[in-house]
Amino acid sequence: MPKIPPQENGRNMNMESKGDGNGVDSITPNEPNHIILSGKPPKEWFNKKCGQDPMLLNEDDCGNFTLVKKLLSNYTSESWKCQTLSCLCPYFHGTIDTSETKICILPSGKALTKAIRKEYRMLTDEERKKFHDALKKLMKNGIYDEISAIHLNISRDDSYHNGNKFWNWHTGYLKRLEIELRKIDPDVALPYWDSTLDENLPVSSDSIIWTDDFMGRSDENGIVISGPAAYWTSLNGQMLRRRPVLWGPLVQEGTIKYLLDETQLYKPRNANPKFNCSYQIKELYEQHGTIHHYVGGDLQDLPTATNDPAFFLHHCFVDLIFELWRQQKDPSCHVSIIIDDYIDETFEYAPRPTCSYENPDCGSKYLFCDPSDTGIPSCITKISPGGLCSGIRNSHQACLDGYCNGVICVSN
Numbered sequence: 413m414p415k416i417p418p419q420e421n422g423r424n425m426n427m428e429s430k431g432d433g434n435g436v437d438s439i440t441p442n443e444p445n446h447i448i449l450s451g452k453p454p455k456e457w458f459n460k461k462c463g464q465d466p467m468l469l470n471e472d473d474c475g476n477f478t479l480v481k482k483l484l485s486n487y488t489s490e491s492w493k494c495q496t497l498s499c500l501c502p503y504f505h506g507t508i509d510t511s512e513t514k515i516c517i518l519p520s521g522k523a524l525t526k527a528i529r530k531e532y533r534m535l536t537d538e539e540r541k542k543f544h545d546a547l548k549k550l551m552k553n554g555i556y557d558e559i560s561a562i563h564l565n566i567s568r569d570d571s572y573h574n575g576n577k578f579w580n581w582h583t584g585y586l587k588r589l590e591i592e593l594r595k596i597d598p599d600v601a602l603p604y605w606d607s608t609l610d611e612n613l614p615v616s617s618d619s620i621i622w623t624d625d626f627m628g629r630s631d632e633n634g635i636v637i638s639g640p641a642a643y644w645t646s647l648n649g650q651m652l653r654r655r656p657v658l659w660g661p662l663v664q665e666g667t668i669k670y671l672l673d674e675t676q677l678y679k680p681r682n683a684n685p686k687f688n689c690s691y692q693i694k695e696l697y698e699q700h701g702t703i704h705h706y707v708g709g710d711l712q713d714l715p716t717a718t719n720d721p722a723f724f725l726h727h728c729f730v731d732l733i734f735e736l737w738r739q740q741k742d743p744s745c746h747v748s749i750i751i752d753d754y755i756d757e758t759f760e761y762a763p764r765p766t767c768s769y770e771n772p773d774c775g776s777k778y779l780f781c782d783p784s785d786t787g788i789p790s791c792i793t794k795i796s797p798g799g800l801c802s803g804i805r806n807s808h809q810a811c812l813d814g815y816c817n818g819v820i821c822v823s824n
Contacts, residue, residue: 479561479564479647479648480647480648480649481557481645481646481647481648481649483554483557483558483561484554484557484558485558486553486554486555486558487555487558487559487592489588490503491503491591491595492584492587492588492591494591494758495754495755495756495757495758496757496758497515497516497524497525497526497757497758498514498516500516500524500591500758501516501524503591503595504516504518504524504594504595504598505518505519506518506519506524518598520598522598524598526757526758526759526760527590527594527600527601527602527758527759527760528601528759528760528761528762529601529602529603529604529728529732529759529760529761529762530601530603530604530762531603531604531605531606531609531762531764531765531776532603532604532605532606532621532626532725533609533620533621533626533765533776533778533779533793534603534762534765534775534776534779535603539599539600540603540625540626542597542599542600543593543600543601543602543603544639544640545596545597546593546594546596546597546600547593547640547641547721548640549596550589550592550593550596551640551641551644555592556589557647559585559588559589559592559718560646560647560718560719561647562585562588563585563717563718564647564715564716564718566581567714567715573714576693576747578697579693579734580754582727582730582731583731583734585727586602586724586727586728586731587756587758587759589602589724590602590759591758601759602724602725602728602759603725603728604725604728604729604731604732604761605621605722605725605726605728605729606729606764606765607662607663607703607706607726607729608662608663608664608665608668609765609779609791609792609793610662610792610793611661611662611663611664611665612782612790612792613792613793613795613799613800613804614799614800614801614802614803614804615799615800616658616662616706617657617658617659618795618796618798618799618800618821619793619795619796620778620793620794620795620796620812621793622658622796623638623639623796623812624638624639625639626639627639627640627641627721627722627725628640628641628642630653630654630655630656630709631656632656633653633656634653634654634655634656634708634709635651635652635653636651636652636653636654636720640721641720641721644719646710646716646719647716647719648716648719652709652710652719652720653708653709653710654707654708654709654710654711654720654722655706655707655708655709658706658707658708659706660702660705660706661702661706662702662703662706663699663700663702663703663729664699665790667695667699668699668733671692671695671696671733671737672733672736672737672740692737692741693734693737693747696730696733696734696737700726700727700730703726704717704726707720707722707726711723711726732761732764735761765779765791766790766791767781767789767790767791768781768789769783769789772789774791777794778793778794778812779791779792779793779794780792780794780806780809780810781806781809782804782805782806782809782810783805783806792804792810794809794810794811794812795810795811795812795821796812796821797811797812797813797814797821797822797823798820798821799811799820799821800819800820800821801816801819801820801821802816802818802819804816
């Protein structure tokens with residue numbers, strides 16, 4: 413099957429949902445949609461997973477988590493079930509146009525459109541500011557905590573993180589945050605963090621992702637001190653943490669290409685007969701876990717992962733790759749629980765940044781085009797001031813607002 417741009421196709425919705433024919437899903441009772449009761453810690457039994465789940469690496473993080481914040485329960489979840497813009501319209505205080513187009517007109521007079529999920533660095537400065545502003549408002553009004561607590565609640569159930577439920581549930585979970593962001597500003601969409609853009613830097617942690625204007629910096633203790641979540645107090649009453657020095661592998665472009673190029677049943681990846689559809693997405697799941705360990709801190713541990721907004725940007729990228737896989741896989745390839753034909757008209761993904769010798773423009777001042785060791789150009793994130801720029805072919809383009817002075821990026 414040819415590769416199909418995701419923005420030209422529909423989306424699958426929450427795996428536990430059943431459409432009612434009106435663009436609205438009804439969530440089945442077994443889906444842990446609602447948050448845990450205010451002020452009560454999670455049940456202790458999920459701590460038993462600490463020695464089994466690679467997302468939970470040490471006893472302290474597994475055994476001592478307590479929900480400290482009082483949850484306000486100031487949200488309604490009905491809008492999260494919508495699969496069409498007309499269904500979303502009343503939740504955005506809009507009205508349906510009576511013409512044949514049946515578009516939703518917002519109070520501003522603008523039409524409600526799909527959320528276009530772009531790579532984080534492909535956002536304009538204005539778009540990024542709007543996203544950050546909406547995110548900070550959700551943090552202030554308590555709804556971010558409510559959505560974070562939903563993930564904390566389902567972390568008690570192995571099947572949502574160690575099985576095929578992972579994929580469709582997280583697709584729906586991302587949409588919950590995006591809809592709440594868009595209630596604040598309908599122009600906002602949830603961006604994705606394509607971490608393959610960072611993997612070819614001499615030091616990946618020198619990426620501009622970890623600067624004041626993006627996800628922010630951490631101090632020597634790992635406390636996030638800038639960006640939209642600066643000094644954010646999370647559900648457990650502690651300030652948001654990341655590794656003081658980020659380290660470890662990122663999602664590899666070669667693995668993604670390998671996965672997407674080998675989605676046909678007649679093209680076995682190797683002689684191992686066990687390499688089937690389920691094995692393919694299991695490999696993507698394992699790749700997804702590397703970022704949790706790379707960022708560390710709250711993102712590293714399952715009960716606290718959603719404290720960090722980077723969780724949503726990372727999972728948005730994972731969801732994009734899953735969607736590409738879902739569209740390209742052989743029609744006779746069916747994986748238990750994953751729904752092949754669900755359509756969601758409320759959002760779509762913008763293509764990943766690319767470049768070539770003929771067109772070396774990656775489309776953003778925060779990215780540059782650089783030929784790899786294979787001689788095939790690819791887009792790479794720019795390097796923050798003070799970062800290492802040695803070994804990059806197009807080092808004259810590599811530094812944000814500066815230049816490569818020998819081996820170090822220096823500001824102009």
